[in-house]
Amino acid sequence: MVTIGAIIYEPGSTVRNKTGGWRTFRPILNTEKCIKCEICYIFCPEGAIYEDEEENFRINYDYCKGCLICSKECPTNAITRVREEK
Amino acid sequence: MIEIRFHGRGGQGAVTAAKILAKAAFYDGKYCQGFPFFGVERRGAPVMAFTRIDDKRILIRSQVYNPDYVIVLDPTLLDAVNVVKGLKEGGAVIVNTTKEELDLGFKTYTIDATGIALDILGVPIVNTTMLGAFVGATKLISFDSLRRAILDTFKGKLGEKNAKAAEVAYSILSEN
């Protein structure tokens, strides 16, 4: 049933909509080469790059759509791409 | 129902006069309407405003075409506009002029409202003076109600001066 005014009362319900399956290419972040400049984190249009507890940058593959902007922007070429196998 | 038409020039306060007269009639326990001619407002251009007064609720919402009274705030309008257009037979005109007599084909009262206004208010704004003259000439409403409506509209000293100007004109035409 549609609510009055099509209002959504469940906060953060968009997280259920996982977009990782859209990828043709998967970006792989090499933490050895990463200088933690945060450029990939800033440029990711999906907010799918995050910093883990050890302060390493990681990619959340549940939501990464494989646009590869991170790979294009990385100044040390730490992010490479591999074909998704489906 | 009594219908009154005001002729003035934009900025002279004809619309305010129509509204004050409506309110004064209301204070006399009557029903009323006061409104401008729905035109383009320009300073100096000939303007009209209307007041309707009745003992029962006023339903008609068209403009006034056949007034019972006409009030002319500016004597130069006599040459520019046909101020008695549509005036009912037996109707009367009250004109602000320095002339003693005018032939407009209807009963006409004259008063030097500009002189009174300059004397009391210091500016040639004659709307309240002309209301005093109208009430004096016609006794259509009580002067007390007019005074009250003027004091509602202009606050403080300005109100007192306007009421005074109205009173002077009222006395002059009451004697006629």
Added chain:
Amino acid sequence: MERVDVITGTTAAAIGVKLSNVEVIAAYPITPQSECVEMLAKFIADGEFDAEYIKVESEHSAMAACIGASATGVRTFTATAAQGLALMHEMLYIASGMRLPIVMLNTNRALSAPINIWCDHQDSVTERDTGWIQIYAQNNQETLDSIIQAYKIAEDEDVLLPVMVCIDGFILTHTVEPVYIPDERKVRDYLGIYEPKHAYLDPDRPITQGPVGVPECYMETRKQINDAIERAKEVIKRVNEEYYQLFNRRYGNGLVEGYNLENADTVLVAMGSVCETIRYVIDRLKKKGKNIGLLRIRTFRPFPKEEIKEMLEGAENIGVLDRNISFGLNMGALGTEIMATLRDKKICNYIVGLGGRDITPRNIEEIVKHLEESKDVETKWIGLKE
């Protein structure tokens, strides 16, 4: 304490807003705006009225600001007219689609070109299908009362739709007449505080308003609006009665108001201030032994189909006055609606008073004469110059 004052229609509306405890007002104060928003700004500046006043850069923004404010859960108001309402057009759908009970005063004025700021209903009937409730007031008293009632109707949980109170430009907005001003406390007690359950801003209970409505749900949202405006009929009738109990004034059954309908074969149907001039003519004709009826449509939306059918059952000659024109159909909006409602009656549509053309008692008499004497039902333009 209730008091009475001699005021214009715009003043009556502004006082209605002040009494209704409105919290946010957004408006664009330029021609063809009315004095209403200026007065509200003054009330606030003088410390008589505690509301947030947002000056915006267009009517589109005024409605946008009201939508934003209403979505946070506060009572809102704006006013507009003519071209300003047309500029709001797309935002009107957002307000009704998000089910926000915004109240707006529309001063009925003609649409340009040529530039014209005088009265007709083209502006608001053009917004007929936006999901807004439309109330057409016939005098300054009804203007004030309708603003207060509009909040009660709009905020009812069965309705939750915006309301437009339409008043005739100049004819009501610039005319002073006696108006009863209800006791402020009594009005505030009657309306209460607006506490929406559906649309609010609360960081502890976050919600998403105005999301994408995909084909799987959009049609349902339309049906819900249609159902809500249908339910509004009962709410409007109830509010009309409640208001009568509290303030001793009512307007027909809230949706329609009949005058002298008993035994009248000839009936005029109209909206807005012209209904009073029609009543003036009816009273005059009655003295001459002529019996003419009037059915005033107070709410153009929701459209009171049932009442119209019932109240015009005995009528033989029906004349519908329209202060608007649908180009290419040669009919006005009310004329087409009445014909759609009463399919087997003799109905003639009269186009009157466009762009401030005065509607005189003589015009009304001309319509009555035509209705009674002619079998011709082709739309007639009244008061047109040769």
